Amino acid sequence: MTADAAAPDYPEITHEHPDVTGGWLRPAVFGAMDGLVSNLALIAGVAGGTRGNADSSAVVLAGLAGLAAGAFSMAAGEYTSVASQTEAAQREIDKERREIVSNPKAEIGELAEMYVDKGLDRELALEVARQIHVDVDRAVAVHAREELGVDPDDLASPMLAAGSSFLSFAVGALLPVLPYLVGASSLLPGLVVTLVALFVCGAVVTQVTSRSWWFGGFRQMLLGGAAAALTYGIGSLVGSSGLG
Numbered sequence: 001m002t003a004d005a006a007a008p009d010y011p012e013i014t015h016e017h018p019d020v021t022g023g024w025l026r027p028a029v030f031g032a033m034d035g036l037v038s039n040l041a042l043i044a045g046v047a048g049g050t051r052g053n054a055d056s057s058a059v060v061l062a063g064l065a066g067l068a069a070g071a072f073s074m075a076a077g078e079y080t081s082v083a084s085q086t087e088a089a090q091r092e093i094d095k096e097r098r099e100i101v102s103n104p105k106a107e108i109g110e111l112a113e114m115y116v117d118k119g120l121d122r123e124l125a126l127e128v129a130r131q132i133h134v135d136v137d138r139a140v141a142v143h144a145r146e147e148l149g150v151d152p153d154d155l156a157s158p159m160l161a162a163g164s165s166f167l168s169f170a171v172g173a174l175l176p177v178l179p180y181l182v183g184a185s186s187l188l189p190g191l192v193v194t195l196v197a198l199f200v201c202g203a204v205v206t207q208v209t210s211r212s213w214w215f216g217g218f219r220q221m222l223l224g225g226a227a228a229a230l231t232y233g234i235g236s237l238v239g240s241s242g243l244g
């Protein structure tokens, strides 16, 4: 047969595609923004509630605890979400494999009909399906892609997803506390650093949307600033009420 014959000399492909899903950058930026906003808001609340205290150790403690708690919680959530998705896909792939082994004629017919739907002649479609089914692994991969929309060799890794969301949240959450760690005694430096970082993150996200970068940047900065102002206000109220 001709299946293994050398490929003919096709003209060269003259275009490339960027990764339209945004790849790793998008989730990393969202994780960092999450850390920036939630930890800025957290320490703003504590700073508001402990106003007038000479030392800022409560703010630093809250900031580091918030960093650890948030990063672990993000990682756990991401792990569970990706693991359940991957397990569900794996279960369907296993089901498909059992069908392909025990009922190959029906599965060849099913695949052939899909190719007929894509515009191939029935006879050619049947021949393509038969050749794909010569190898069970290849048949499973093709069925999984056509019927489930997944690549069995490239299922998302829950550990990788958990690790990267842990890291990106932690990096974002560190920034608001960082000035305190190097000697600052007020919220202001951390606030400025965080708002600048939020602007950058918001601007980066617009690379995959159609918004202008400055709109995305300002929007993110305003949201973060509003969250911090709100918790600062709440902290001040609680602090001055004597509850804090």
Ligand SMILES: [Zn+2]
Pocket (backbone or CB within 6 Å): 096, 107, 110, 143, 147
């Ligand atoms: Zn199938």
